[in-house]
Amino acid sequence: MSGIIAAAIAVIGTLLGAVVAHRYQEKIAARSAAHADRERSYQRLLDACTSFIALAEDYRRAQYDRWTSQHATPDSEATFTARAESYRLYVEVRSSVFRLRLVAIGPEAQQLAEQAAAIQVKTREIFFAADKADMLARGEAAEHACEAFAVAAKEVLAEGDR
Numbered sequence: 001m002s003g004i005i006a007a008a009i010a011v012i013g014t015l016l017g018a019v020v021a022h023r024y025q026e027k028i029a030a031r032s033a034a035h036a037d038r039e040r041s042y043q044r045l046l047d048a049c050t051s052f053i054a055l056a057e058d059y060r061r062a063q064y065d066r067w068t069s070q071h072a073t074p075d076s077e078a079t080f081t082a083r084a085e086s087y088r089l090y091v092e093v094r095s096s097v098f099r100l101r102l103v104a105i106g107p108e109a110q111q112l113a114e115q116a117a118a119i120q121v122k123t124r125e126i127f128f129a130a131d132k133a134d135m136l137a138r139g140e141a142a143e144h145a146c147e148a149f150a151v152a153a154k155e156v157l158a159e160g161d162r
């Protein structure tokens with residue numbers, strides 16, 4: 001009789017151990033999956049932010065070139081080339097803003113996306129400047145907005161890294 005009880009206890013202990021190990025493995029797998037999701041989200045946001053900043057800087061330069069060529073020689077080949085480059089970068093920057101909006105999950109990241117949209121508008125307005133001083137002032141405002149975006153992005157990314 002004691003052999004049967006010992007065998008039953010051994011079977012119950014084995015089953016209990018298997019259940020506990022299974023639950024423990026499920027928790028570890030869930031934590032690993034959550035960590036991987038956070039890491040992917042972080043990387044997407046980082047990629048979207050760096051891509052946007054690079055494109056915004058290129059677009060600002062293109063707007064300077066477009067304004068300068070338009071006011072120097074309005075019907076020249078250089079003016080048409082500058083306008084085409086400006087339009088191309090405008091589309092890329094807009095696409096980058098939409099990408100940021102898509103990957104922005106939290107409220108802080110969504111604010112980054114809205115900041116990016118505002119930068120795109122400020123940069124677009126460089127071309128509509130009345131004179132060179134106005135053009136440079138608008139460009140400087142867009143540049144400062146980009147710098148503020150980079151600082152805010154760093155803070156959001158650092159917070160998400162914890």
